[in-house]
Amino acid sequence: MKKKIGLYFGTFNPIHVGHLAIANHMVEFSDLDEVWLVVTPHNPLKKKSTLLDNHHRLELVYRATEGYDKLKPSDIEFGLPQPNYTVNTLVYLKEKYPDNYFALIMGEDNLLNFHKWKNHDIILAENDIYVYPRVKKNENTQNSFEAHPNVKKVEAPIMEISSTFIRKAIAAQKNIKPLLNNKVWEYIDLMNFYK
Numbered sequence: 001m002k003k004k005i006g007l008y009f010g011t012f013n014p015i016h017v018g019h020l021a022i023a024n025h026m027v028e029f030s031d032l033d034e035v036w037l038v039v040t041p042h043n044p045l046k047k048k049s050t051l052l053d054n055h056h057r058l059e060l061v062y063r064a065t066e067g068y069d070k071l072k073p074s075d076i077e078f079g080l081p082q083p084n085y086t087v088n089t090l091v092y093l094k095e096k097y098p099d100n101y102f103a104l105i106m107g108e109d110n111l112l113n114f115h116k117w118k119n120h121d122i123i124l125a126e127n128d129i130y131v132y133p134r135v136k137k138n139e140n141t142q143n144s145f146e147a148h149p150n151v152k153k154v155e156a157p158i159m160e161i162s163s164t165f166i167r168k169a170i171a172a173q174k175n176i177k178p179l180l181n182n183k184v185w186e187y188i189d190l191m192n193f194y195k
């Protein structure tokens with residue numbers, strides 16, 4: 001039987017407990033067998049400033065997922081052209097792993113911007129998207145994608161933490177240890193990142 005892999009794409013600069021809670025919830029409370037945390041070198045919609053090197057962000061994802069057998073860090077996008085368009089990564093993954101079935105994992109907030117993604121119509125037609133709730137800035141915003149048969153809602157806990165907040169807090173010398181996995185915090189501290 002094909003393995004069902006959920007792809008959780010992210011810049012992970014750095015990975016925090018919000019990311020980890022979602023990845024773990026998705027693999028435990030949906031039909032996914034594994035979740036791959038795909039570290040993206042360059043999100044087409046984001047500036048590259050304040051970004052840690054790819055291998056450092058990957059190392060942090062390794063540390064965060066240690067001991068979680070169903071969560072796998074992935075550097076698959078490191079060797080692909082940048083910026084990283086998800087549609088291209090999906091083509092590559094399906095060629096490389098023909099025995100796997102792949103689905104995307106996305107927060108409700110990302111679904112609101114999904115129309116800006118390259119070939120989003122193809123992504124949606126050819127893949128399931130597992131969507132988890134986020135706090136909506138505008139409660140009345142209707143999302144036309146939500147009704148699509150390939151969009152599957154998974155009720156996961158909402159933890160409003162962001163990497164931006166963590167980077168700023170570290171620069172301001174605040175203690176944000178509870179927002180990061182211990183081994184992630186130790187590496188950031190050791191390497192003096194974000195100061």
Ligand SMILES: Nc1ncnc2c1ncn2[C@@H]1O[C@H](COP(=O)(O)OP(=O)(O)OP(=O)(O)O)[C@@H](O)[C@H]1O
Pocket residue numbers: 009010011012013018019022106107109110158159160161162163164165
């Ligand atoms: N607290 C959170 N709970 C659930 N999903 C999150 C959370 N933070 C980020 N995500 C989602 O996880 C994926 C990867 O996140 P990303 O690396 O962009 O982190 P971020 O915290 O949003 O970063 P930044 O603040 O630098 O933009 C994205 O799809 C993003 O929407």
Ligand SMILES: O=C(O)c1ccc[n+]([C@@H]2O[C@H](COP(=O)([O-])O)[C@@H](O)[C@H]2O)c1
Pocket residue numbers: 009010011012040042043044045046084085086087116117118
């Ligand atoms: O393919 C696109 O056009 C596209 C547009 C915006 C974002 N993405 C991807 O969405 C993922 C989440 O991005 P981020 O920075 O919010 O963690 C990341 O892998 C991006 O490359 C992809």
